[in-house]
Amino acid sequence: MSRKPMVRPGGRSARVQEAVHTAVRELQAEVGRPELTVPLVAARAGVTPSTIYRRWGDLQELLSDVAVEHLRPDAPPQDHGDLSADLRSWSEQFIEEMGSPIGRAYLRDALLGDPDGDNAARCSAYAAEQIDVVLARAAERGEEVPDVESVLDRVVAPMMYRILFRPGGLTTAYARRLVQEVLDSLDASR
Known part of the structure; x- marks a missing residue:
């Protein structure tokens, strides 16, 4: 089942997205991509793993969302x-x-x-x-x-x-x- 991340959400949703994206980027730099897991990202972001699964579906979809956001010109x-x-x-x-x-x-x-x-x-x-x-x-x-x-x-x-x-x-x-x-x-x- 494919989950669609919200584009530029506001309020709490935006804070959760930013915390999770930041956690992914930090953990990729610290432990490397192969070591990433949803529970590891969730713990760093201060959310439950179920929050990530509900919003992104799985780790690959989360990584995809983080990548697309990174590719957005600033x-x-x-x-x-x-x-x-x-x-x-x-x-x-x-x-x-x-x-x-x-x-x-x-x-x-x-x-x-x-x-x-x-x-x-x-x-x-x-x-x-x-x-x-x-x-x-x-x-x-x-x-x-x-x-x-x-x-x-x-x-x-x-x-x-x-x-x-x-x-x-x-x-x-x-x-x-x-x-x-x-x-x-x-x-x-x-």
Whole structure:
């Protein structure tokens, strides 16, 4: 049975979520992921194991929820003054963070505890929101911009494939090449 964690809950629910998420992150750093158990997390968070089981279902779904929350961007993309620089900067940061061993572990956790695909959709929405900010800024400056789906398909999707299945060659040069290709296709369509 799949439990769906509440998104940005308020009140006591928010305090429980924060305490449990904090406990998971601290325990992962202290004892390592293989040693995590629901009772260990519950004790650290100051809740009963049944609270965790009721809310998350099992340890894998809890780890998935923690991973998705970690993958949520905490700030809008930097504004470098033009579309090319903004997309390059965003894609380089994305490939560095998601391609790191920690980033790949969070991605695996996010997807493993997500039988319905909701977490994958949330992670995709995070990327789309960030790209939308970059494209909206460029459009406000009068630049011609591709649509969000084109950037997702031609920049994010290839990077994610490499991150998950072929992590060799994950360089900022690769990210820059993908960005240049989507921008070149924009120029070619004029």
